[in-house]
Amino acid sequence: MKLTKSALLYFILSVAILACKKDEYTSRDISGLKPTPVTPEPPDPTLVVFDNAESADGWDAAGGAVLNDDKKQGDHSVKATIAGGDALRMQKALATSINPNITKENGQLIFWLYVEDASRVKLSDGQIEITSSGQPDQQEYNWPTSSLGTLQTGWNKIQLDLKDAGESGGGADLGAINFFRIYMNTTDAASATAPFTMAIDAVGFVQIGGSGGGPVDTGIWESCDNLDGWDSPGNMGDYIETAGKKEGTGFIKGKIPIGSNEMRFAKLNATSFDSKVTKENGQLTFWFYVEHPELFSEIQVQISSTDNIDSYRYGWNLMDEPATGVKLNTGWNEIKLDLTRAYDSDGGADLSALRFFRIFGFTNDNATAEIPLAIDGIKFLKKPAPAPSLWESCDNLDGWDIPGNMAAFIETAGKKEGSGFIKGKIPVGDDYMRFAKQYASTFDTKVTKDNGQLAFWFYVEQPELFNEIQVQVSSTDNIDSYRYGWNLMDEPATGVKLKTGWNEIKLDLTRSYDSDGGADLSAVKYFRIFGITKDKVTAEIPVGIDGIKFQQK
Structure with a gap:
């Protein structure tokens, strides 16, 4: 039978489509991953x-x-590239000044800084x-760039307190x-003729205690840009991959091979x-790639300040979501x-002197197919302090005990908080x-004795005339019991x-x-100055x- 041209074309296309149709399997190639969608930080009010x-x-x-x-x-940032030399500079003068609505005590300058090569x-x-x-x-506040700590190659979130300027x-x-x-400047080791790029994005001001766009990055601990010093089982076949990196120039990629049930990325630093964080305000953060996490019985993350990962450590089991x-x-x-x-051994790690990082895991059964794994960008974040808890607005005289001859009243002009x-x-x-x-x-202050401050605005003229000015808080009806106190003249x-x-x-x-061990900070009920x-x-x-509140230091 002779096929017509149109029938022949239809036949060829059908064969081609059928030949190209394949069973769909979940890809195990992580080298060309699209970036994981990032939920943006809520804007700081x-x-x-x-x-x-x-x-x-x-x-x-x-x-x-x-x-x-x-x-x-x-949609954009602003960048500058020098063709050679060592001088890096970016600046902008506004035609119209802005009022950041901050003070030197409560303000931060924030921006994103990109450097092509941090080294x-x-x-x-x-x-x-x-x-x-x-x-x-002229009329300037400034910070030395040495206060930035350790920059990483790529983008760095910068947050500078005005009080430190x-x-x-x-x-x-x-x-x-x-x-x-x-x-x-670039380093002396940098080539005098080599180009170098820096960039700036999102320059602004926030009040300390606001989100500032998120926690403060205190510096990269491990870039994962090379395998130097890393310890993994030999059958994981670790190597450095650049495509799909999350930080720096690359990441460490490996796998659990068929027939095995163990993975480990570990490094002891000389x-x-x-970390520049405390247990109360710190987070350990990094990027971790894994396929089929439901196959794992445990994935432990541990840090230590000794050369023995089982002592003076903090740890977490990533499979324990609660x-x-x-x-x-x-x-x-x-x-x-x-x-x-975190759980801990020996009271936990010395966060100012960390040496050991380890992540390891076991699957429930030996793997029947390779399980790709990867790690990148290990660092610490300092969580911003929560907003202060306002105890008393001082906007009215209700409930206040003030000597009659002080002739107290509510003033609005010159107020520091609220309406008066x-x-x-x-x-x-x-x-x-x-x-x-x-x-x-x-009133629950939401602070502890170790991390808390009592804060308020106090107006006085000629304080040198005073012998004492006492400030006291109590969790009872008797200001002289279960209290904390301070003498402002001391x-x-x-x-x-x-x-x-x-x-x-x-x-x-x-x-x-x-007195009596101090006030119950979850139930204060008396203030006196x-x-x-x-x-x-x-x-x-x-x-x-005005404005009596409790806040974290």
Whole structure:
């Protein structure tokens, strides 16, 4: 039978389609993975943007500033590439100043910084600057680039506290910021003719205690860019893969072979590493790739400050979701392990001197097909402190016990928090002031003695006239029992130095005196501040109080 042209074409296409049709199997090749979708951090309600780096307009940089598609937020970042030499610089002056709504005590400068090769950056000479003068060195706050710690190749999240900043030309007016600059050098070992790229994204300001876009990266512990010093079973066939890397230039890739049931990535470092976190505020984080995690009976992650991983360690079992808060999926997993949820040996690791990392696991049965595994970017994060817990707004006089001759009232002009503050005075011929309040219900401060501060605003004129100013909190109806207290006139004990005007008081609970072992911080109900002058005053002394809260240090 003779086929027509159209029938012949149909026949050929049908054969081709059938030949190409294959059974579908889950891919075990992780070298070309699409990036795991990342859920963005919720925006910080205190964030004020200086520049979102969506345009190169106004940016001045060594090598010239251009838009860059490699970004951390939005659609673009701004990058600069020098053709040679060692000077790296990026800066921008705003035509219109911004008000970040922060103080030097509670503010942070935040931005993303990209460096092409962290090993070629010298941080000892550079500086990060903000000014209200539209130019460097006048009305300026600054930080040395050495304060950035250890940069990693690629993007780095930078968060700089204003309270740690130096000053030039009188310090910046934080209500009118209009200039940003970062400059630093490449190392002497870098080629004088080799190009180098840096980039900036999402420059802004937040209040400390806000999210700031997420936890603070305290520095990379292990890049996983090479196999030096790593210990794994020989049958895992470890090697460095670059395609699909999550951090740096590559990652460590291996497998559990058919017939085996064990995996391990372990490394003992010759020198110790300071994580710059505490057990209370720290997270161990890294990227971990695994297929079919449901086949595993356990996957243990352990860190130690000795050369014996079984002593002075913290550990987590990734298969114990209720204990760790981690649920493994097939593919890349961004692991974040709270140190407060770790088990420990010998009281846990010295987090300022870590030496040993290990992750190992066992499957329920010997593998009948290879199980790919990988690890990348081991580091620590410092969780931002939670927002302060406001105990008393001081917006009204309800429940307050104040001597009648202090003539207390609510003032709105000059308030520090809420809608007003309590204002009074020590009258002529007297020597005593008091603001006290006993509450009908208890208040949970959400802090501990070790991590907590009592904070409030206190206005006083001529504090040098006082013999004592006592601040006390109690968890009973009797302010003299189960209490913590401080004498604001004892600067060595409290760290507080009063000045005429508003004072932002921050009192560490660890520096307090106590009665009956101190207050129950989950159930405080009494606050008192009182003071006695050295002599009867000959002129009124105005005093005021606002915004009483508890916060983590």
